[in-house]
Amino acid sequence: MRQMEVDKVVCSSRLSRVAVCGGTHGNELSGVYLVRELLKKEKKGTEEGEEEGEKLVSVKIVLSNPWATQQCRRYVNTDLNRCFTHATLNGPMTDMAPYELIRSRELNAMLGPKGSPQAMDLVCDLHNTTANMGLCLIAYSDSDWICLHIFRHLQRQMPDIPMRYIHFDIAKEESYSLDSVGKHGFAMEIGPQPHGVVRSNIYTAMKFGVQHMLDWVRSFNSGTIFDGGFVEVFTMVKHIDYPRDSESHNIAAAIHPQLQDRDFCLLHPEDPMFQMFSGETVRYKGKEPLYPFFINECAYYEKSIALSLARKRHIAIPAIRVMTDEEQQHADQQELASEEEEEEEEEE
Amino acid sequence: MRQMEVDKVVCSSRLSRVAVCGGTHGNELSGVYLVRELLKKEKKGTEEGEEEGEKLVSVKIVLSNPWATQQCRRYVNTDLNRCFTHATLNGPMTDMAPYELIRSRELNAMLGPKGSPQAMDLVCDLHNTTANMGLCLIAYSDSDWICLHIFRHLQRQMPDIPMRYIHFDIAKEESYSLDSVGKHGFAMEIGPQPHGVVRSNIYTAMKFGVQHMLDWVRSFNSGTIFDGGFVEVFTMVKHIDYPRDSESHNIAAAIHPQLQDRDFCLLHPEDPMFQMFSGETVRYKGKEPLYPFFINECAYYEKSIALSLARKRHIAIPAIRVMTDEEQQHADQQELASEEEEEEEEEE
Numbered sequence: 111m112r113q114m115e116v117d118k119v120v121c122s123s124r125l126s127r128v129a130v131c132g133g134t135h136g137n138e139l140s141g142v143y144l145v146r147e148l149l150k151k152e153k154k155g156t157e158e159g160e161e162e163g164e165k166l167v168s169v170k171i172v173l174s175n176p177w178a179t180q181q182c183r184r185y186v187n188t189d190l191n192r193c194f195t196h197a198t199l200n201g202p203m204t205d206m207a208p209y210e211l212i213r214s215r216e217l218n219a220m221l222g223p224k225g226s227p228q229a230m231d232l233v234c235d236l237h238n239t240t241a242n243m244g245l246c247l248i249a250y251s252d253s254d255w256i257c258l259h260i261f262r263h264l265q266r267q268m269p270d271i272p273m274r275y276i277h278f279d280i281a282k283e284e285s286y287s288l289d290s291v292g293k294h295g296f297a298m299e300i301g302p303q304p305h306g307v308v309r310s311n312i313y314t315a316m317k318f319g320v321q322h323m324l325d326w327v328r329s330f331n332s333g334t335i336f337d338g339g340f341v342e343v344f345t346m347v348k349h350i351d352y353p354r355d356s357e358s359h360n361i362a363a364a365i366h367p368q369l370q371d372r373d374f375c376l377l378h379p380e381d382p383m384f385q386m387f388s389g390e391t392v393r394y395k396g397k398e399p400l401y402p403f404f405i406n407e408c409a410y411y412e413k414s415i416a417l418s419l420a421r422k423r424h425i426a427i428p429a430i431r432v433m434t435d436e437e438q439q440h441a442d443q444q445e446l447a448s449e450e451e452e453e454e455e456e457e458e
Numbered sequence: 459m460r461q462m463e464v465d466k467v468v469c470s471s472r473l474s475r476v477a478v479c480g481g482t483h484g485n486e487l488s489g490v491y492l493v494r495e496l497l498k499k500e501k502k503g504t505e506e507g508e509e510e511g512e513k514l515v516s517v518k519i520v521l522s523n524p525w526a527t528q529q530c531r532r533y534v535n536t537d538l539n540r541c542f543t544h545a546t547l548n549g550p551m552t553d554m555a556p557y558e559l560i561r562s563r564e565l566n567a568m569l570g571p572k573g574s575p576q577a578m579d580l581v582c583d584l585h586n587t588t589a590n591m592g593l594c595l596i597a598y599s600d601s602d603w604i605c606l607h608i609f610r611h612l613q614r615q616m617p618d619i620p621m622r623y624i625h626f627d628i629a630k631e632e633s634y635s636l637d638s639v640g641k642h643g644f645a646m647e648i649g650p651q652p653h654g655v656v657r658s659n660i661y662t663a664m665k666f667g668v669q670h671m672l673d674w675v676r677s678f679n680s681g682t683i684f685d686g687g688f689v690e691v692f693t694m695v696k697h698i699d700y701p702r703d704s705e706s707h708n709i710a711a712a713i714h715p716q717l718q719d720r721d722f723c724l725l726h727p728e729d730p731m732f733q734m735f736s737g738e739t740v741r742y743k744g745k746e747p748l749y750p751f752f753i754n755e756c757a758y759y760e761k762s763i764a765l766s767l768a769r770k771r772h773i774a775i776p777a778i779r780v781m782t783d784e785e786q787q788h789a790d791q792q793e794l795a796s797e798e799e800e801e802e803e804e805e806e
Contacts, residue, residue, distance in 0.1 A: 361491075364491075
């Protein structure tokens with residue numbers, strides 16, 4: 111996209127209904143305690159008849175996996191945040207289904223259904239990582255201007271927090287995480303914080319992140335035009351597993367001390383990557399320098415991911431404003447027409 | 459103890475049998491992977507007929523809680539490292555006993571029995587903490603010269619690692635941890651490392667810690683006289699819980715950012731201690747400045763411990779050497795005589 115396109119103003123539907131979810135992983139405690147705090151405030155607000163914020167946006171606060179949260183575990187039976195693919199949400203269901211499969215359908219009914227006009231306009235799902243990643247928004251699109259504008263707003267409002275936009279290049283139907291249920295959505299991932307621990311600095315960063323996001327949404331809904339510009343995007347390229355013992359399949363190395371905590375610092379071919387428990391260094395054998403992230407994330411040991419690697423690009427985003435009521439009506443009619451056309455094509 | 463006493467040479471029994479245990483908590487991974495590595499080396503050594511180290515000391519390597527380790531959890535049913543009191547080890551046993559209760563008796567049979575002449579001469583139990591504690595030896599005695607000399611040796615050999623000796627002032631009978639099964643014993647606690655994660659720097663510190671400990675034992679057994687001197691000891695005074703919600707009993711605050719990671723930095727009355735999730739600061743209300751440690755340890759949320767506080771003292775330790783064979787014989791005879799005397803007194 112050229113400068114000309116950056117100057118262009120696109121308009122986007124009003125974000126009337128936003129969901130803020132925490133405890134999708136029950137041991138990622140910043141989100142758990144932030145959601146509990148927001149629910150407490152909401153209850154107090156309702157009791158006192160405060161509804162000021164609701165004029166500009168309706169916010170739904172959700173503790174996603176209450177059972178896992180109660181046990182302070184990532185999940186009870188299976189990872190809830192992998193249950194939101196089209197296939198899993200619509201597959202057969204038995205009495206013996208894992209708890210998280212049942213819960214994913216409840217959440218899909220509450221916040222979706224995924225892909226439908228009734229779905230939340232925006233879903234922000236709160237996560238923590240043991241990796242030194244600062245604050246990251248993780249999304250499936252590199253052209254969702256809403257998500258990218260929110261990211262840019264957070265960057266400007268919280269200049270002291272290292273912040274990145276991570277793009278998982280996966281088709282909507284294959285997208286698996288809770289945030290994919292919304293029309294727009296992202297995970298807000300903050301670290302480093304051990305799972306099962308809440309660190310005040312990480313909690314506070316998340317609290318401000320959510321506040322600034324909601325401020326942006328209210329400002330957007332009230333008609334503000336946000337300038338276009340450029341955003342740095344990290345697109346995930348591949349995952350790398352730990353070296354493993356050939357017999358036991360246990361890991362045989364830890365992340366190399368020279369790589370540990372260096373998320374988003376360019377990794378070059380032949381840079382140290384692992385240190386074997388017996389002492390030797392294992393080097394990065396890729397041909398292309400790439401950006402490592404999720405380095406030594408606790409929950410990814412069982413997923414065979416020691417770190418992920420990304421390519422960095424600069425993406426131009428256009429200026430944006432909310433649609434007027436007439437524009438919205440027009441857009442709705444066009445969408446209806448194109449849907450009917452599609453149906454006719456299918457029938458042919 | 460005065461300088462004169464520091465110059466005194468005490469003699470102590472040979473440390474013929476030493477146990478190095480890891481995975482007492484199944485998600486404290488430095489110990490888990492170090493023990494696996496040592497077991498692998500041991501197996502290789504046995505196959506190749508290497509027995510050089512065994513001449514000076516016999517080392518038993520133990521994975522304490524294999525079931526919890528397999529599940530990467532602290533414990534399966536109950537905290538194994540609280541099961542080694544006299545009462546628990548000798549109490550009634552049912553078919554429905556928690557796994558760790560059964561395992562504690564196996565370990566007591568293997569490394570003890572606790573308090574008996576058959577017990578291991580030294581038990582070193584490997585642990586990790588999410589707190590920024592560096593390397594700590596935790597013991598029940600401030601006058602176990604063996605433990606204190608080993609500590610001083612580690613300090614000298616690893617000057618780059620912050621190192622402290624923590625003293626839990628608990629009677630031998632009430633002592634509850636695995637290391638209490640040995641004639642001498644301590645936990646080697648290293649952090650910060652999230653549970654469920656292994657960090658190369660922490661793993662390496664533990665590996666060197668164990669190596670230097672065994673080097674000291676071999677050197678001691680071979681007749682070296684170790685000079686007396688002074689050691690800084692932190693004696694635990696009390697634990698402090700998190701502020702909690704009066705209704706739900708959930709924690710209502712995190713450790714204050716000004717206290718987080720400041721283990722062993724003197725905490726003064728009125729210093730910030732917690733930051734409420736709603737934002738307010740809670741201050742330390744004690745009257746005495748004390749040294750905080752185990753600040754924000756993950757596993758202590760369920761034990762209602764946000765941090766512990768200690769008093770610091772300097773303890774004089776005498777020079778030490780191993781007993782000669784004659785001295786040992788004489789000591790054994792004396793012990794036997796005093797036991798008989800005690801029995802007679804009990805009978806009277």
